[in-house]
Amino acid sequence: METEYKQYNIRLSIDSRLEQVRVLSGALRGIGKELELSDDKLGQLELMMVEAVNNVIEHAYQMQGGNDVQVRVDYSPAAVHLIISDSGHTMPEAVHSEARDMPNPEDLPEGGWGMGLIHLLADSIRYSIDAKGNHLHVSKQLG
Template identity: 85%
Template sequence: METIYQQYNIRLSIDSRLDQVRVLSGALRGIGKELELSDEKLGQLELMMVEAVNNVIEHAYQMQGGNDVRVRVEYSPAEVNLIISDSGRTMPASLHSEVREMPDPDDLPEGGWGMGLIQLLADSIRYNIDATGNHLHVNKLLA
């Protein structure tokens, strides 16, 4: 008899304020516990999401509240996909290409570690722009 696994597609949204990121982080921890993700995988997902959302608030929206930051969590037993979406300024291509190494600290402004961390922790990343906004897709394999 084949086991049938439930797949999930969960959507969260916050205002573009840094104080809202903590609430979003708590929501992701709750989702991860419900889905019985390991502490290690959940911690990695949370760090990637927080870094991506902080980048959206700081760079895409330039610290201006009143804008929508959307996070979609797609779960299957094999993987979790986070899709972080916004309608702000687009990300420079040099920041979202899959470099897979930490940038040189001497070349970074203060706080410039976000995409480097995401690239190291994710199994794959993709960035696209369409009529609904900017979308960073972050994939983490669970097996």
């Protein structure tokens, strides 16, 4: 007998203002608790999402409010996939094309940890651009 499970596809959207990232983070924690994700996996997903959304606001939208940042959460028992989408400036290929080492803190004026943390925590990462905008796909295996 095959075990049935629910598969979820949840969409969240915020305005491109840093103070709204906290609300998005709280929503993801609520989703994770509902899906009974471990605290460890949920913490990693939350960190990846927050870093990605902060990057969108800071770089794609250059700290300008009034723009849409979308996060889609796809869940199956095997993995959680986050898709962070925007219609701002595209990410330079060197930033997303390959895994990066964590930067040396002494070399950073401020920030600079975002994509390094995402590459470190994600089991897979992909960046795509289409007519609707930019999309960062990150996945975390649950098994």
